[in-house]
Amino acid sequence: MAEYKAPLRDMQFMLNDVLELEQHYQSLPGCEEATPDMVSAILEEGAKFAERVLSPLNQVGDQQGCQFNEGEVKTPDGFAEAYQAFVEGGWPSLAHNPEWGGQGLPESLGIFINEMVGSANWSWSMYPGLSHGAMNTLEAHGTQEQKQTYLTKLVSGEWTGTMCLTEAHCGTDLGMLRTKAEPADDGSYRISGTKIFISAGEHDLAGNIVHIVLARLPDAPAGTKGISLFIVPKFLPDAEGNVGERNAVSCGSIEHKMGIHGNATCVMNFDSATGYLIGPPNKGLNCMFTFMNTARIGTALQGLSHTEWGFQNSLAYARDRLQMRALSGPKHPDKAADPIIVHPAVRSMLLTQKAFAEGGRALIYFAAQQVDRAKLAQTAEEKQEAEDLLSLLTPIAKAFLTETGLESASHGVQVFGGHGYIAEWGMEQNLRDARIATIYEGTTQVQALDLLGRKVLMSQGELLKRFTKIIHKFCQSQTDNEQMQPFVSALSRLNKEWGDLTLQIGMKAMKNREEVGAASVEYLMYSGYITLAWLWARQAEVAMRKLTENPSDADFYHAKLKTARFYFERLLPRTRTLAEVMLSGADNLMELDSEHFAF
Numbered sequence: 001m002a003e004y005k006a007p008l009r010d011m012q013f014m015l016n017d018v019l020e021l022e023q024h025y026q027s028l029p030g031c032e033e034a035t036p037d038m039v040s041a042i043l044e045e046g047a048k049f050a051e052r053v054l055s056p057l058n059q060v061g062d063q064q065g066c067q068f069n070e071g072e073v074k075t076p077d078g079f080a081e082a083y084q085a086f087v088e089g090g091w092p093s094l095a096h097n098p099e100w101g102g103q104g105l106p107e108s109l110g111i112f113i114n115e116m117v118g119s120a121n122w123s124w125s126m127y128p129g130l131s132h133g134a135m136n137t138l139e140a141h142g143t144q145e146q147k148q149t150y151l152t153k154l155v156s157g158e159w160t161g162t163m164c165l166t167e168a169h170c171g172t173d174l175g176m177l178r179t180k181a182e183p184a185d186d187g188s189y190r191i192s193g194t195k196i197f198i199s200a201g202e203h204d205l206a207g208n209i210v211h212i213v214l215a216r217l218p219d220a221p222a223g224t225k226g227i228s229l230f231i232v233p234k235f236l237p238d239a240e241g242n243v244g245e246r247n248a249v250s251c252g253s254i255e256h257k258m259g260i261h262g263n264a265t266c267v268m269n270f271d272s273a274t275g276y277l278i279g280p281p282n283k284g285l286n287c288m289f290t291f292m293n294t295a296r297i298g299t300a301l302q303g304l305s306h307t308e309w310g311f312q313n314s315l316a317y318a319r320d321r322l323q324m325r326a327l328s329g330p331k332h333p334d335k336a337a338d339p340i341i342v343h344p345a346v347r348s349m350l351l352t353q354k355a356f357a358e359g360g361r362a363l364i365y366f367a368a369q370q371v372d373r374a375k376l377a378q379t380a381e382e383k384q385e386a387e388d389l390l391s392l393l394t395p396i397a398k399a400f401l402t403e404t405g406l407e408s409a410s411h412g413v414q415v416f417g418g419h420g421y422i423a424e425w426g427m428e429q430n431l432r433d434a435r436i437a438t439i440y441e442g443t444t445q446v447q448a449l450d451l452l453g454r455k456v457l458m459s460q461g462e463l464l465k466r467f468t469k470i471i472h473k474f475c476q477s478q479t480d481n482e483q484m485q486p487f488v489s490a491l492s493r494l495n496k497e498w499g500d501l502t503l504q505i506g507m508k509a510m511k512n513r514e515e516v517g518a519a520s521v522e523y524l525m526y527s528g529y530i531t532l533a534w535l536w537a538r539q540a541e542v543a544m545r546k547l548t549e550n551p552s553d554a555d556f557y558h559a560k561l562k563t564a565r566f567y568f569e570r571l572l573p574r575t576r577t578l579a580e581v582m583l584s585g586a587d588n589l590m591e592l593d594s595e596h597f598a599f
C-alpha cells in the first residue's frame with residue numbers, strides 16, 4: 001500500500017542550514033516569533049496531518065472521484081471531514097494577516113506546510129490551495145468592506161475560493177474572454193457567461209464558495225486591456241456577513257479526466273449573477289496576477305509533490321523487490337535474487353527522483369523566502385530585489401519542476417515494472433495526477449515565453465544578470481575550497497554560458513521574432529538545470545561543513561554529497577543538448593508549411 005512520510009529531516013536541513021531561516025525571519029518585521037523551535041513544532045504537526053489524515057484518502061479520492069448530481073458535487077469519502085479537521089486545526093489562517101483573523105506567520109511557512117499537504121494528497125490540497133490565492137488577491141486589491149466580508153471567512157476556512165479565467169474558446173489567450181459584467185444600480189454588477197475547467201468550483205467541503213472571476217465591462221477595450229476582476233459568491237452574504245440568498249451561479253457539470261479525480265473540475269454558469277468589482281475597471285488581469293503568481297508557486301509545488309511521493313514509494317519497492325543478480329555478483333546470496341536497487345539503471349531512476357526532489361525543494365523554499373522579502377523587507381530596494389528575483393524564478397520553478405515532476409512520476413511507474421502500470425500501488429495515479437501540472441497555471445510553453453521573452457529579453461537581460469551575479473558570487477566564495485571545485489567549476493562555466501546564449505538568441509530575435517518561441521522551452525529547461533545546480537552546490541557546501549561540525553549525522557551529509565555528484569555528472573549534462581537545440585534556430589521548425597505536415 002502506497003504511503004507518504006513527510007521528509008522532515010531534509011526540510012530541516014534546507015531551512016536551518018542551507019537557507020538560514022532563523023536569520024531570514026529575524027530580519028523581517030513581524031516574523032521574529034517564527035523561531036526554529038516554533039517552525040519545527042508547526043512542521044511536525046503539519047506532517048502528522050498530512051501522513052495520518054490526508055495520505056490515506058489519496059487513493060480513495062482517485063477511485064471514487066467527485067460525483068455530480070443536479071448542480072451539486074459530492075467529494076470522495078473523507079474529504080469533507082479532513083477539511084473540517086484542517087479548519088479546526090487553524091491551518092487555513094496560518095500565514096494570513098491578523099487583521100482578517102490570520103495568525104500572522106510568514107508566507108513561507110504556509111508553503112512548507114503546503115508541500116506536505118500536497119504530497120500526501122494533491123487533489124484534496126487544491127481546495128484550500130485555491131482559497132489561498134483568492135485570499136492573496138483580496139488582501140492586495142479588495143476594499144476594506146470586501147476584506148471584512150469575504151477575506152475573514154476565507155482566512156478562517158469557513159468558505160473556500162476559486163479562480164475563474166478559462167472559457168471554452170480561450171485558455172492561454174485570455175484577451176479573448178467574453179464573460180460580461182453589466183453595472184447594476186446598487187453599485188454591484190450582473191455577471192453572465194460560462195467558465196470551464198474551474199477547479200473546486202462546486203463541492204461539499206465549505207458553507208460558501210467565493211469565485212474570483214474575470215469578465216468584461218460594457219465598452220471595455222478589446223483584448224487583455226479590457227478585463228476586470230469580480231467577486232461572485234455562491235451565496236450572497238446577509239447583513240451579518242453570513243451565508244444568505246443563493247446567487248445565480250451554478251455548476252453545470254464536472255469533467256471526467258485523466259487524473260486528480262478527487263478535485264472537482266467544473267463548468268460554471270453565471271446567469272446574471274451578482275458580482276462586485278475588485279480593483280480598478282479594466283485592470284483585472286493585473287490584479288489577477290497576484291492570484292496567478294501564488295498559484296504558480298503552488299503548482300511548482302505540485303511538481304515537487306509528485307516527485308517526492310514517487311521517490312519514496314519507488315525506493316521502498318526497489319529495496320524489497322527481488323529480481324536478477326547484480327552484474328558484479330550476488331549482493332544477497334541468501335535470497336532468491338538481489339533487490340532491484342542493486343542495478344545501476346534502477347539507481348539512475350531513483351537518484352534522478354531524489355535529486356529533483358531535494359533540488360526542487362531548495363528552489364521552492366528559496367522562492368518562498370523571496371515571497372516573504374517582497375512583502376516585508378525593510379527597504380524598498382530589498383523589496384524590489386526580491387520581487388525581481390521572484391519574477392525570474394516563478395516561470396522556471398513552475399515549468400521546470402512540473403516537467404521534472406512528470407519525469408519523476410514516470411520513473412516511479414518504471415521502477416515498479418508492470419506493477420507500476422496497474423492501479424494497486426498508486427504509481428499510475430501519481431503519473432496521471434502529475435500530468436495536469438505542466439498544463440494549468442500557464443503551460444510549459446507559455447512559461448517559457450514569459451521567461452525568455454518578457455522577463456529576460458524585455459529587461460535587456462537585467463533580471464538574469466542579477467541572478468547570475470548571485471551565482472557568480474557563490475562560486476567566487478568557494479575559490480579556496482578545494483573539495484568544492486568539481487561543483488563550482490561546472491557551475492561557473494554554465495553561469496557564464498547562460499549569459500552568452502541569451503545574447504546570441506537576443507541577437508537572432510532582432511532579425512526574426514520566431515527565434516524566441518523556437519528557443520524558449522529549451523531555454524527554460526536549461527535555466528532550470530543551472531538554477532538547481534546552484535542550489536545543489538550550496539547543499540554540497542553546507543554538507544561538507546556539517547560533516548566536520550556534526551559527524552554524528554554523517555550518513556545524511558554523505559548522501560547529500562553523493563546526490564550532488566550524481567546531479568552534476570548525470571543530470572546537469574542535459575544542458576549540452578538543450579544548448580545545441582536552442583541555438584539550432586527557428587528555421588527547422590518553421591520551414592514546413594502547416595498544410596504539408598501530413599499527406
Ligand SMILES: Cc1cc2nc3c(=O)[nH]c(=O)nc-3n(C[C@H](O)[C@H](O)[C@H](O)COP(=O)(O)OP(=O)(O)OC[C@H]3O[C@@H](n4cnc5c(N)ncnc54)[C@H](O)[C@@H]3O)c2cc1C
Pocket residue numbers: 163164165166169170171172173196197198199200257265436439440441442443444445446449517
Ligand atoms: C484539471 C484542470 C483544472 C483547471 N483549473 C482551472 C481553474 O481553476 N481556473 C481556470 O481558470 N482554469 C483552469 N484550468 C484551465 C487551464 O488553465 C487551461 O487549460 C490552460 O490555461 C490552457 O488553456 P487551453 O486548455 O485552452 O489550451 P490552449 O490555450 O488552447 O493551448 C493549447 C496548446 O497550445 C499551446 N500554446 C498556446 N499558445 C501558445 C503560444 N503563444 N506559444 C506556444 N504555445 C502555445 C499551449 O501551450 C498548449 O500546448 C484547468 C484545466 C484543467 C484541465
